[in-house]
Amino acid sequence: MKKYLILLLLAFAATTAGAAGPTKKPAAEKTPAAPAEKALLHVNGVAIPEIDAKIAISDRQNAGQQNTPALQNLVRNQLIARELFAQQARKAGLDKNAVLLARQRMAHEELLARAYQEEFLSRNKPDDAAVRKEYEALKARGGDKEYRIRHILTASEEDAKVLLVRLKTGERFAEVAAQSTEEASRGNGGDIGWQTPLSLQPQFVDVVTALAKGQFTQQPVKGPGGWHLIQVDDIRPFTMPAFDDKVQGQLRAALTRRVLDAHLAELAKTAKVGP
Structure with a gap:
């Protein structure tokens, strides 16, 4: 910090030096100059x-x-x-x-x-109790399973809904992803490999763990980068890693990001943004 x-302070001094003209004051009001x-x-x-x-x-x-x-x-x-x-x-x-x-x-x-x-x-960093609570919550929300996931990202909810109609009419998820996704996974038909509750973004955990094998989300999901459509290709057993330093570090980082994102959302609610 x-x-x-x-x-x-250095940047501020560089941008403000000489920005205002000298202001004359009575001699009695002069203050000693700061040491160079x-x-x-x-x-x-x-x-x-x-x-x-x-x-x-x-x-x-x-x-x-x-x-x-x-x-x-x-x-x-x-x-x-x-x-x-x-x-x-x-x-x-x-x-x-x-x-x-x-x-x-x-x-x-x-x-x-x-x-x-x-x-x-x-002032708001997650404490050890919050990290442990998150670990137990993830363990309860599908912590014994690993999910093979395909994924489509769009810039807008409207775009995602258009693609969702195609999926609901029977088009294969991989084909739609290959034509539509904005990420590097496009070449893999949206395949992002095996994921666990620990590796998923927090907002996706409940979405993914609620899907059965072969199912995809019925509504676009708001997340990092835009709007997401997700399909679970396969599910297999998974042993939740021990609550060691590595896992604690991952969870603490995720919780910290969540705290900061929530604070940003609160600031955005009252912000006046316009041309």
Whole structure:
């Protein structure tokens, strides 16, 4: 979280510096200037903040690298190269390029969004009891079976309903999927292989486990990417894996995503979206 807050402050400073003109105040109202950010080095007189190097090294440590003198020297050289190229870009007027300015704004918004997600999840993350409850629920909802599934994805509910009519009139699911799906599984007639309640998206678990062999959903199902039609080709026995660290990690990730999706849905309800 601290890393993102630092990045946000840097991005905000870059986008707001010089945006407003100086405001004159009586001498008595002046406040002491904030201490200048410590510079790691200067390139043609331009300061490279020490915090830039700290962030770059921290990112590499998070990726598994050790903080060694060699890494510090590598980061130093990369920051110098970045500044040299950036100075040339400014000389060429690229800092006023509309596309680059848009990308800067988008990056700033992305950092803000990620920072908020992390902050929100730090207050709402699933606890151990919730993970155990989800495991037991999945076990009860078909945890002793594995399902061979075919699947069709459409962008709209209307498109899915058109395809559903074809399925109900007797067309084979694989043929309709091969012609209609928007995913890479199209070449396999929509076949996405054997799935368990653990591997399925939460909104699909009850849908799949309610189907018998050879049956398909009678209504489109809303899910990631659009609207889904699902057919169960086969069912076989399955032993639910033990409640170990791997399974707990999978369930915690799924619950976390569900919490975030639910929060986004609540925000969307009150959002004013329009041209």
